Amino acid sequence: MSNGKIYVVGIGPGKKENMTFRAYEAMENSDIIVGYKTYVDLVKEYYPGKEMKSSAMTKEVDRCTEVLELARQGKTVSLISSGDAGVYGMAGIMLEIADEDMEVEVIPGITATNAAAAIAGAPIMHDYATISLSDLLTDWELIKKRLELAAQGDFVVSIYNPKSRGRVTQIEEAREIMMKYKPKSTPVAIVRNAGREDERYVLTTLDEMLNHEIDMLTIVLIGNSNTFVKNGKIITPRGYEGKYDY
Incomplete structure (x- = not known):
């Protein structure tokens, strides 16, 4: 056959x-x-x-x-x-x-990042990294290294698999790593069920992000040093404002 x-x-x-x-x-x-x-x-x-x-x-x-x-x-x-x-x-x-x-x-x-970003505004207009916090197939020490380097490089970071019932401390460690290089006021979007029934999101800051519901159905988008919020939407500028009048 x-x-x-x-x-x-x-x-x-x-x-x-x-x-x-x-x-x-x-x-x-x-x-x-x-x-x-x-x-x-x-x-x-x-x-x-x-x-x-x-x-x-x-x-x-x-x-x-x-x-x-x-x-x-x-x-x-x-x-x-x-x-x-x-x-x-x-x-x-x-x-x-x-x-x-x-x-x-x-x-x-x-992707989940694309869907979540569109809901939140335009947070990935510049360089970004996607990092999964699931250590089922990847060693946690390697994941922490990637978080460290992404934060140090001022990337926007999209976090997949941030928290599960049996894995609750990784998102706390990830936030601590981000705060070594990013201001506490850095905008963060927490998007749950992006593009599905019961879709919802909240705009918060790096300092306050752990006060909101985060689970395996959530994408967490953490801005870079230039990311800001306007009219309830997150924007990471590409740099046009430095070259053009608008």
Whole structure:
């Protein structure tokens, strides 16, 4: 039997209006959609009658193995991730384990940082770093080093996976590292469920950020030395004001 095809699809935040045309069409043209249960639940209403397979968190390798076997049987399969599949998603694993003759196409999506930034205003108009605080696959000492260097370099920092039930001190340590190089008044956006139901956000400061709800559904955007708030929106200027009159 000839091989099928694998799409590794970034579905964006989850709502249809935040999906790319390519992402929607890839899933439409697939025989089966496979993903983490939460992500499958986000898209299943748009594909009634489509075969879906879901599994729990930490089963990423098992999902990729299952997708590969389905494709070997001649199926066209969409393996989905929230945001962009190449940003803390499934693209890397799938490409690592795929057969040499298996066609794998990665479909980009709107990242959690992009979605959160648009809600908060324009906080990532200049150089920024995305750093996950999850130490499940990355040593915490290395994560702290990355936080240190990003703060020292005056990057805007987008923090993924900031806090979970079993991991509560990392966001406190991250804030301490940021405060070594950034003023206490640095604007911070805390965005929860960006682009999904129950979306909400709060604008605060580095000094006050831990007084607000932060969990695994949250993106924390920490500004740089030039970031400011205007009309309830965070702005990180690119530098136009120094060259043009407006």
